[in-house]
Amino acid sequence: MSEFPEHDPKDHCLDESLKEPTDSLIVHATARGIAPFILLIGLYVFFHGHYSPGGGFQGGVLLAVGFLLLRLSLGVRLSQIVMPHRLTLRASAIGALLFVAVGLSAVIMGGNFLDYHLLPIPGLAPEYLRYFGILLVEVGVTVTVTFTLVAIYDELLGC
Amino acid sequence: MKALRYIVLVAFFGVLMTAVVKLPPRGDVSSPVHRRTNAAGTPVAGTYYIQNAYKDAKTPNMVTVILGDYRSLDTLGETIVVLIGGIACFYILNVRRRKP
């Protein structure tokens, strides 16, 4: 990673080297090998946020880093199959909308915005409604963070 | 001009120092932030969260409860900030490539 050639400034789009799968066997192997684990850790961090440090944002960043490692190793073109960059921003908007929707459903049930104990899930005590409310909200956060970070990476890379 | 900048920096540091040494020292348990009620008699949020987070949401990690429930509007804002960052990058950088 450390040796970047000074590239031609007129080349506005991405470097060809990142478009195709990487030549370096080490990068290829480590990145492709580690990426699934990072994704898994990301999911763990997200779901375990209620009991230990972690939560939506951290999980989201880890997931994004996992996808970005795939981008690095597979090259931009191939990794589109895993995560097409046309979708990223829209998916993150959907994540934020999910957050708002959770909040608004409480309003519809007659409470204040984001008041989880009024969520329309039957058969749960208010404390557990809050528990799941937080979880739902964190899903939204995770989706947004994951996809946005990938989107920012894509944009910075210029493809 | 350059000298002026350094003067500003040093002066700023000096001003910060005068106030910083009047703060409650690091780790002071009796700092206003850690009390149960503040000077005006209203409950201090941090202490309330410690004592009631589990009761209110059955979640042991207090930070998660605060993030997701007590101060969820901040988290919504945070999410939106993230989204805005993505859109802004898209807006700034996504131009049609000029043909050489």
Add this chain to the structure above:
Amino acid sequence: MDWMIEFTLFLILLTAALLTLGVRDLLVAVVTLNVFSFITAAIMVSLGAVDVAFTEAVVGAGAVGLLSIVAIRRTSRRSQD
């Protein structure tokens, strides 16, 4: 004497900060910033803010590292000061 470890970490932190601003090679600067982030995370752990430390570690090493390297790759490595 926990605080003495933290004190030392702070000293390293400041050194890293000055180094980051001082070097002329931006790639080195960015990598130093990652080091800076890690020390920050360590201090945060020492201050008991594990959640924040975790976030800072993930963000500083993962997100910011990747983004800044890409940014430098798209621009220039060299800096005049």
Add this chain to the structure above:
Amino acid sequence: MTSDMVYTTPIPFLAIMVSLIAVPLILLSRNRPNLREGWTLAAALVKFALILYLLPAALQGRIAEFTIIEIARGIDLQLRVDPMGIFFALVASSLWILTSFYSIGYVRGAHEKKQTRYFASFAVCLSATIGIAFSANLLTFLIFYEILSLATYPLVVHKESDEAYRSGRMYLVYALTAGVILIAAVGWTYLLAGSADFVPGGLLAGIIEDPGIARALFIMFMVGVGVKAGIMPLHSWLPRAMVAPTPVSALLHAVAVVKSGVFGVIRIVGFVFGPDTMQAFDLNLILAVFAGATIILASLIALRQDNLKALLAYSTVGHLSYIVLGMALLSPDGFLGGIMHLANHATMKITLFFCAGAIYVNLHKTEISELDGIGRTMPWTMSMFAIGALGLAGVPPINGFVSKLFLCLGALQADQLIMLGILLVSGLLNAAYFFPIIYRAFLRKGDSNAARFKEASLSMVVPICIVGVLSVLLGFFPNLFFHFYDLAAAAVDGITGITSDNVLAGTLP
């Protein structure tokens, strides 16, 4: 003032709005000159009728009021038709009719461009002037005063020559500077008195105790209104503004703008400070010194002018200060004379400007030295010019004599012999700068080419004759048609608290 003397009626508001409503109509009919000027005339006539309708009640001592809206906290945008206000409104609106007729002749004769803009601005100016006349408080006054400043600007730069731009800019600089100083003065007054209403006898009477504050405030006010009133160090925009078309000069210098300034002086001396406060802090001396100096200096400068309109401008500067001097005397007759001169000077000076315009349109002459023998070419015009000139010099029986007489009596009443001297000397100076013109026009022989009879168009000559004759008639019968004398006397009553009977017994000729 008892409450049964006050009644509410929207007529003053309508009188203001008439010409404003005419503005869009004028703009819309820009391609049909006859219709456009029809609107102007209709608005002028309706406005005059509305004001005339208010006259009988005002003569009975009843005061019409109309509150439009609360324009700022504690201050209403309020109109009040007191004798002083209706006096000025009558002068302005009656002369607007004549100016409109004359303008039509003038702009068509001189092929002025942008006639639509010209008539529209004119209408706005008149609205603002009537607004100034009917203002019930300082803020209302200020608002209309600023509108007047703005609306006059397009008229000043009408010629669109470089000189016109320079004059326009100078006018704006003077007017806006004065405007902002006036804002500060009004604000200060409001804070001191807790109100901004014009009160006969003085809003600030008994409120100010510190002479420093009184003087500072008074000077701010005088700078504010003094620019339009042409008091001497602030007058220099006025001769420069002569590049405007002549009817504009007539309106500016005889009716709307300068008289608004003088009217402001009257309002401030009589209704804001009041004679007692003026006396107590020697404010009248400040005013008298400047006014006296202006009268003499302006006359002296006028003596050296060759351009007819410049001469008239300096003459205007001098005569405005007559009115200001009348205020500064603080004696009942002084007030009376000053207020009367407001109307009298208007008729005379508008005559002179109309004549100058007629000469320009007809013969394209602007310099006095070119006027040899013109009396034979344009007999009607020049006769009227002579009447106006003699009136300004104070020759009886023209109305200028009446007001000057009252001013002199006022000076005697106030024991200001220096002022009396100034008035007399300036009368002589007036004669000195007008006589050469009359001499050239009637007694010298011009070049044969111009000697043929060639009077200006009818729509110009008729208004000239009307104002000229009016000047003479008002000299004989100050109360003719509009009861100017009664109104002025009633206004003086309000200011000084002396009933008109006392004044009448002592001084009526």
Add this chain to the structure above:
Amino acid sequence: MIGAEAPVFIPLAFLVSAMLALLLGVISRPLAYVTAIVGSAAALFFSVRGLQAVLADGPISYHLAGWMPPLGIELYLDPLAGFFCVLLSGITLLVMVYGRHSVQHETPRKEVPFYSLAMFLVGGLSGMVMTGDLFNLYVFLEIGALSGYGLVAIGDKRAPVSAFRYLTLGTLGAAFFLLGVAFIFISTGTLNMADIARVLLVSQPTTPIMLGMALIVVGVGLKMALFPMHAWLPDAYTHASSTATALIAPIGTKVAAYILLRVLFFMADPEYVRHDIHLTDVVGYLGAVGIIWASVMAITQKEMKRMLAYSSVAQVGYIALGIGLASPLGFIGAVLHVINHAFMKACLFLVSGSFRLRLGHSSIPKLDHGVGRVLPWTSAAFSIAAISMIGLPPTAGFFSKWYLALGSIEQSNWVFVAVLLISSLMNAVYFFRILERMYLKPRSASDDGKEAEMPQQAAPANNEAPGSMLVPTLVLAAGVLVLGIMNAWGISHIIEPMIPEGL
């Protein structure tokens, strides 16, 4: 019902429409425009309902997630905030309607992210107006700021550079703000503004609190471009696209000014701010210096947008001056000027956008009287707004200056009076320069057309801006007049009840 929920629905209407614009923009680009308009209209509706409710029943305190204020976040809607939201959403609606042609013309192919960012910007600002929690304020501040950086970055060639400067200074401002909040939080133990006010009343002011207030003032001052901290503003406004400028200029800095008012007079005790730490004096004199300096700069500018940008700095100075007076009249003047200036500047920037669309430039030396002919209505709107900027009655601008002048005279602060008067004249210099060109300067030697004699031959064709651009401009111009005439109503119903007790 809707009135009581208004505090949260107003920002949500903007934010949700921003997200929806992003999603619906996929289907077709014009849909993003429609979404933005619907979102602003909804926000306007909620604002009006909220204002009605507030005027009828008193302030609404909306507890997010149902937690009581010191524990949870509070959105606080009082008459002033309600009116501000109406203003905000109204201007946004107008600018959005206006944006259709201008955005297509100036930032082609980027409509979707543009409308999305614009909605986010206003959502953040409306949240700032209502929030009662200092940290939440920071979050909304960053929402507004980040979308602002994005919006400013696209325009002409230099736009990214100016946006970069805006970003660094804006982020620095936010950091100062956050540090100041930290000082106050550590000293008082609470983040709720009303709660802080209560604590500050009973406790002795300490150095950290003083520094905290000062840092907040510096941070907010950077956002509102208070005099020595305005470096980002002229470039940012000049190089951004017209619609973006028209959206940011009227409300961006104004909301920051509003926050300054809130923090200085509602969160802290005015007496304390004025006498113990002289913060208001500093703000006031900075404002006074800024007015004069920025007016001088504005006079020297040749590009209309840049001139308007400098004039914005000067107008922010007026607001700061009103804050510096720290008296009821100063408060009225400052708030009124915030409102008035929003209308005037929006109108002026919209006009400059129309010029760019129809004339292809907005450079002052190139204007001639053809402009008054080609764009008669736009020029008329410009004239009204310009006259208001100068401060001539009966336009809105006069009345804010009137109250500011009253306040200055009341305190015998003749420096401020002189600054107000002189700056009015300077405003006149730079606006009359344009007016004169627009209406009077002949197009060329041949075209001195005698209008009445030969109508429409020499005169250039009337090529007025499209209706979607013209109508908002005219509405704003009319608003300037209405605000001027109706100001007493607004003051007695909205501003006066809000004057904090200590003033």
Add this chain to the structure above:
Amino acid sequence: MLEFIEGYYAYIFLALLFTIGLYGMMVKRNLMKKILGMSMVQISTIMFWLVSAFKEGAGVTVLNERIGVDNPDLYFNPLPHTLMLTAIVVAVITLGVSFALAIAIYREYQTLDEPSLLERMK
């Protein structure tokens, strides 16, 4: 003296770090350096909050069954932690946007150094 150092060194170092970041923003002329300085300013502010949350002898903010919640002094104050999570996110995103701007500038002017940038902008 040692007590004073123990109580205040964190604040003092952070004030110093803030100033260093400010130095980077004000004095350094490379845009990327300015961004790095900006990042330091943000981090120092965030740490400032965290120091205020520290309590001597307390534990992490996850409920510990053995400790219970009767004595709040046994947990760090979770409020600043939460707030700073948000602040960190904001800082990262700001960083991302500033990188994007830097790239846009570089694309237009082929430099990130302020002196040559100003020269090329003329």
